[in-house]
Amino acid sequence: MSRHHLLALFDNFDEAEAAIVELRAGNIRGFNPDDLILKSPIEHPEVEGVLGNKPVHIQWFTLVGAILGGLLGFFLISGAQANFFAQIKGGKPIVPLPPNFVLTYEMFILGGVFITVLGFLICAGLPAKRSPLYSAKVSEDQIGILVSGDESAIAALKAIFSKHKALEIQEEAGK
Amino acid sequence: MEKDIRENIAWAQINKDVLRSLEAPRPLYWVILLVALAMVGVGVGCEIYQYQTGIGVANMNNPHVWGLYIATFIFWIGMSHSGTLLSAILHLMHADWRKPIYRFAEAMTTFSLMTAGLFVMIHLGRLWQFYYSLPYPNERGLWPNFQSPLLWDAMAIFTYLSSSIIFLYVGMIPDLAICRDNMHPGWRKKLYSLLALGWEGTDRQWRNFRVTYLTVACFLIPLAVSVHSIVASDFAMSQQPGWHVTSFPPYFVAGALYSGCAAIISLFIILRYVFKFEEYMTLSILKKTSRLTFAIAMVWTYLNAVEFASVWYSHDEAAKDVLIQKATGTYAPFWWMMIFCGSVVPLMLAFKRFQANIPVLFAVSLLLNLGMWLERWMIVAPTFSHGYYPWAWDHDQWPSLVQWGIVFGSFGWFALLFMVFCKVFPSVSMYEVKEMVYHRSLALKNGETAEEGVH
Amino acid sequence: MSVNNLLENWAQFRHFHPVDDKPHDPYKWAMSIDLDACSGCNACSVACYAENNIPVVGKEKYAHGQAMHWIRIEHYWDEDIGVPGGREFPEQGAQFLPMMCQQCEAAPCETVCPVGATNHTADGLNSQIYNRCIGSRYCSANCPYKVRYFNWYDYPTTDNVWPETMTRQLNPDVTVRSKGVMEKCTFCVQRLNAAMSTARSEGRKVHDGEVQTACQQACPTNAISFGNLVDPESRVAKQWARQQVELTKDKQTKDAEPGGSRLRGYRILEELRPYPSVMYLERVRESAV
Numbered sequence: 001m002s003r004h005h006l007l008a009l010f011d012n013f014d015e016a017e018a019a020i021v022e023l024r025a026g027n028i029r030g031f032n033p034d035d036l037i038l039k040s041p042i043e044h045p046e047v048e049g050v051l052g053n054k055p056v057h058i059q060w061f062t063l064v065g066a067i068l069g070g071l072l073g074f075f076l077i078s079g080a081q082a083n084f085f086a087q088i089k090g091g092k093p094i095v096p097l098p099p100n101f102v103l104t105y106e107m108f109i110l111g112g113v114f115i116t117v118l119g120f121l122i123c124a125g126l127p128a129k130r131s132p133l134y135s136a137k138v139s140e141d142q143i144g145i146l147v148s149g150d151e152s153a154i155a156a157l158k159a160i161f162s163k164h165k166a167l168e169i170q171e172e173a174g175k
Numbered sequence: 176m177e178k179d180i181r182e183n184i185a186w187a188q189i190n191k192d193v194l195r196s197l198e199a200p201r202p203l204y205w206v207i208l209l210v211a212l213a214m215v216g217v218g219v220g221c222e223i224y225q226y227q228t229g230i231g232v233a234n235m236n237n238p239h240v241w242g243l244y245i246a247t248f249i250f251w252i253g254m255s256h257s258g259t260l261l262s263a264i265l266h267l268m269h270a271d272w273r274k275p276i277y278r279f280a281e282a283m284t285t286f287s288l289m290t291a292g293l294f295v296m297i298h299l300g301r302l303w304q305f306y307y308s309l310p311y312p313n314e315r316g317l318w319p320n321f322q323s324p325l326l327w328d329a330m331a332i333f334t335y336l337s338s339s340i341i342f343l344y345v346g347m348i349p350d351l352a353i354c355r356d357n358m359h360p361g362w363r364k365k366l367y368s369l370l371a372l373g374w375e376g377t378d379r380q381w382r383n384f385r386v387t388y389l390t391v392a393c394f395l396i397p398l399a400v401s402v403h404s405i406v407a408s409d410f411a412m413s414q415q416p417g418w419h420v421t422s423f424p425p426y427f428v429a430g431a432l433y434s435g436c437a438a439i440i441s442l443f444i445i446l447r448y449v450f451k452f453e454e455y456m457t458l459s460i461l462k463k464t465s466r467l468t469f470a471i472a473m474v475w476t477y478l479n480a481v482e483f484a485s486v487w488y489s490h491d492e493a494a495k496d497v498l499i500q501k502a503t504g505t506y507a508p509f510w511w512m513m514i515f516c517g518s519v520v521p522l523m524l525a526f527k528r529f530q531a532n533i534p535v536l537f538a539v540s541l542l543l544n545l546g547m548w549l550e551r552w553m554i555v556a557p558t559f560s561h562g563y564y565p566w567a568w569d570h571d572q573w574p575s576l577v578q579w580g581i582v583f584g585s586f587g588w589f590a591l592l593f594m595v596f597c598k599v600f601p602s603v604s605m606y607e608v609k610e611m612v613y614h615r616s617l618a619l620k621n622g623e624t625a626e627e628g629v630h
Numbered sequence: 631m632s633v634n635n636l637l638e639n640w641a642q643f644r645h646f647h648p649v650d651d652k653p654h655d656p657y658k659w660a661m662s663i664d665l666d667a668c669s670g671c672n673a674c675s676v677a678c679y680a681e682n683n684i685p686v687v688g689k690e691k692y693a694h695g696q697a698m699h700w701i702r703i704e705h706y707w708d709e710d711i712g713v714p715g716g717r718e719f720p721e722q723g724a725q726f727l728p729m730m731c732q733q734c735e736a737a738p739c740e741t742v743c744p745v746g747a748t749n750h751t752a753d754g755l756n757s758q759i760y761n762r763c764i765g766s767r768y769c770s771a772n773c774p775y776k777v778r779y780f781n782w783y784d785y786p787t788t789d790n791v792w793p794e795t796m797t798r799q800l801n802p803d804v805t806v807r808s809k810g811v812m813e814k815c816t817f818c819v820q821r822l823n824a825a826m827s828t829a830r831s832e833g834r835k836v837h838d839g840e841v842q843t844a845c846q847q848a849c850p851t852n853a854i855s856f857g858n859l860v861d862p863e864s865r866v867a868k869q870w871a872r873q874q875v876e877l878t879k880d881k882q883t884k885d886a887e888p889g890g891s892r893l894r895g896y897r898i899l900e901e902l903r904p905y906p907s908v909m910y911l912e913r914v915r916e917s918a919v
Contacts, residue, residue, distance in 0.1 A: 037377045037378060037379070038377065038378040039375055039376045039377050039378075040376050040378070040381065041186065041349075041353075041376060041606060041609055042606050042607075042609045042610045042613060043381045043384070043385055043610065044378075044381070045385075047378075051378055054378070054379070054382060056382055056383055056386045058383055058386045058387055058390060059386065059390065062390050075633055075636070076310070077310075077321050078636050079632030079633050079635070079636050080310065080318040080321070080632065081318070081321060081643070082632060082635050082636040082639065082643055083316055083318075083632045083635060084316060084317065084318045084746065086642075086643070087746065087749040087750065088647050088740075088749065088750040089320060089322055089740040089741050089743075089746065089748075089749055089750065090322070090736050090737055090738060090739075090740040090741035090742075090750075091646055091647040091648060091649075091735060091736025091737075091750070091905070092322060092646065092647075092736075092741055093643055093644045093645055093646060094642075094643040094644075094645075095636065095640075095643040095644065096322055099321055099322045099323075099327065100321065102327050102401075102405065102408075103321060103326075103327060103330055105401060106327070106330045106331050106334045106398075106401065107330075107334075109334055109338070109394050109397065109398045109401075110333075110334040110337070110338070112390075112394050113334075113337075113338045113341060113342075113391055113394050113395075114337075114341075116387055116390050116391060116394075117341050117345060117387065117391070119387070120345065120383055120384070120386075120387035121372075123379075123383045124379060124380045124382075124383035124384060124387075125379065125380075126348075126372040126373060126374065126380070127372035127373050128372065128373035128374075128375070129373060130373055130375070131375060131377075134375055136356035136357065138375070138376055139190075139349070139352050139353040139356045139357075139376060140186055140187050140190050140353070140356075141185070141186030141187055141609075146377075228783065229781070229782055229783035229784055229809040229810065230765065230780075230782060230809075230810060231691070231694075231696060231782025231783045231809075234694065235780075235782070236694055236695030236696050236782075237695060237696065237697070237698075237770065237776070237778070237779050237780055238770055238773075238776035238778075239695065240767035240770045240771055240780060241767060241771055298766065298767075299764050299765050299766055299810070300763075300764065300765015300766070300767065300780065300781070300809065300810030300811060300812075301763070301764050301765045301809075301810035301811065302810075304764045305764065307745045307762060307764050308744045308745050308764060308766075317746075317762075318746070319744055319745050319746065320741075320743050320744055320745060320746035322741045322742075323741065323742050323743055323744040323768065324742065325742065325744040325766055325768055326744045329744070409768075412742075413738070413742065413771065413772040414738050414772060414774060414902055415771065415772065415774075559771070562774070562776065563774045563899060563902070564774060564775050564776050564899070565704075565706070566702070566704050566729065566776060567776045570695055572695065
């Protein structure tokens with residue numbers, strides 16, 4: 001059976017929330033409640049709450065990046081000093097710890113920031129191909145709910161959207 | 176009470192107003208751009224002359240080897256700090272009022288860092304060998320000297336610059352998507368489509384976005400503090416009287432936030448007029464910024480007093496002599512002007528009637544910046560004319576026109592980058608203004624329901 | 631590889647010099663200058679210009695403070711000129727002090743160089759690598775003695791720095807420096823290297839007096855002595871020993887005696903702990919006249 005995509009646009013955020021709750025509870029045949037994507041112009045932590053538990057894993061990227069950055073910084077710098085003709089400068093030890101600490105600290109942050117952003121791109125799936133249905137309205141002032149389901153479920157889904165005063169419903173038959 | 180952003184403003188209107196700034200600024204915009212270009216021309220001309228002839232044309236001498244370049248370098252680095260203050264610290268503190276103005280503050284961070292980076296190079300005697308100071312692997316096993324505070328500087332600036340560009344960019348992705356959705360086909364549409372990375376505002380994107388933004392903000396705060404304390408280490412780690420001061424790192428950080436806030440006020444006023452942002456950059460935000468500036472000005476004044484007092488009470492005769500020299504010697508007019516501009520002028524901000532008075536604030540903010548620039552000069556120069564060694568005493572040096580020209584040009588360079596940025600990218604964060612409006616209207620609604628419940 | 635080297639030789643990389651380190655061996659070049667003998671004639675400075683190809687910058691640049699005198703004669707006056715009961719003419723209280731790079735054992739200039747262009751050598755000199763210098767001038771900013779000089783212009787190609795016939799007097803053993811690099815007194819390192827190389831090929835150490843710096847050679851009053859501090863028989867080592875000035879101390883033991891020492895030897899700004907290699911002998915004559 002072919003998959004169909006539906007994008008419903010809502011002006012009223014409370015109605016959108018109610019629609020999602022109903023979709024998830026409705027147990028519609030041919031529709032998996034996880035095939036639901038919310039598109040919104042701003043962050044909606046409270047609306048996302050009804051989408052169920054979706055963890056974010058970016059902090060692990062941050063941790064790994066920061067630690068690797070720090071280690072790389074320290075060993076790169078100390079190793080370079082030890083090999084740079086081991087020249088005495090200003091009577092200080094050849095591998096002086098205070099300056100290396102400063103640089104390690106900077107590398108720690110650099111690694112943290114870079115890998116966090118890398119993690120963001122991976123976790124958020126960016127850069128992304130544009131999804132089958134999109135409306136410029138969701139970057140303006142409306143909430144969009146993108147669902148995909150079997151042909152059999154389409155009517156039920158549409159009914160739920162209309163019930164909650166969807167302004168517009170776009171439909172596309174997918175692969 | 177001053178007019179604030181209306182909580183019932185239509186979101187489509189926000190998009191429209193901000194997008195309009197990309198296309199139709201007031202004519203003053205083009206005037207600023209032209210003046211900035213002319214200034215850059217002066218600076219570039221001076222730099223070419225200096226590059227060809229040798230850095231002697233800047234009229235520095237032995238032992239007075241550092242001049243306006245280093246002072247202006249610190250000034251620009253300092254200016255970069257307030258972008259981080261507004262976007263990261265106030266973000267963590269959930270200060271909503273920062274939202275319409277943090278984008279341009281962040282852009283200010285990025286571009287003033289770029290300007291500061293130029294001064295490091297302009298200052299060098301052999302600019303063409305600049306790459307010797309980069310830690311790149313090479314067959315000869317040569318490395319830069321990691322002990323040098325200048326190298327820490329380079330590292331810190333690189334980290335700070337790349338992190339702030341990333342922060343600015345990541346925070347702008349949802350807005351770039353808005354631009355992409357609303358632009359007619361053309362170079363802009365292509366640019367925004369590319370940069371928006373296919374952002375569609377899905378829940379997954381927003382969820383990860385929120386955590387990323389928060390994490391990078393958390394990194395940026397200690398980073399910003401470390402950057403300016405490292406710049407302070409250029410001086411504090413040396414042995415010279417007047418520089419070897421324990422309180423320099425916090426003093427520099429306070430000075431940085433101070434000059435940054437002052438610059439934000441100036442740019443706020445300019446942008447508000449040029450891009451017709453009266454609706455978003457409201458007087459109540461300006462009021463809050465000027466209060467913040469006042470508070471930081473007082474911190475700076477206090478740290479200044481601490482530095483003078485600790486030198487004065489010490490037995491460090493050389494440092495004491497430098498201090499006396501600053502207050503009474505050749506540099507005395509500038510030093511007292513710095514005290515006046517940095518500590519006396521901000522007292523104006525304590526008065527309510529000036530806190531949202533645009534002409535007064537504009538003048539005050541320019542004076543504060545002048546004071547902070549003088550502060551940097553007064554840190555760098557007097558030590559050279561009165562160090563430990565008597566031979567160096569009273570070697571006065573007056574920067575040549577070439578030096579002044581490059582400093583002058585740097586302001587043009589900054590203005591040019593900044594103004595081009597504001598025209599190409601949305602300088603007011605649309606999605607965050609919407610958030611702000613949304614949360615305010617929610618709060619208002621909750622208030623009303625609560626009231627109804629009482630009846 | 632480099633991490634291995636780091637871990638294996640960790641202890642060796644953690645010494646402080648000179649207090650916590652092996653002394654230099656077999657050479658530690660040092661100097662002593664007898665201020666009582668110095669007549670302020672500037673012959674040392676002239677000899678230095680000739681030996682080290684130092685550019686003569688001309689009146690105008692000199693007035694801008696851009697002179698390059700690696701060794702300079704400083705002129706100090708007593709403070710009682712013109713005061714009732716004091717000296718009548720400034721020259722009566724004039725004193726001279728030849729000042730050049732002090733070749734510190736723990737030089738403040740070395741740590742701050744971003745590219746490592748200035749280092750401490752095995753024979754106790756503070757070296758300057760012109761090719762490596764990028765001209766940040768941080769070394770000069772951090773030098774307590776202000777004895778580093780910067781090439782503000784490209785002197786070898788500047789008119790009248792070395793007028794036509796003068797180019798033939800340039801010392802072939804010393805490079806000329808281009809614009810944008812820092813330079814300073816080297817203790818005539820070209821002479822030291824030649825002497826050490828000859829000695830090595832003959833399987834011996836450099837004798838005392840075998841190598842002289844240009845300033846020492848030119849000094850008419852023999853105020854400057856120079857040599858190897860490691861060799862106890864050298865003139866300079868004897869002088870240092872007689873004056874009880876120790877290289878690795880930031881406060882000399884003799885100064886701790888009650889009432890202070892009567893010995894004349896001292897090092898300038900010793901308390902900043904750069905451990906300079908030049909000892910000065912205090913002047914005992916009251917005035918130059």
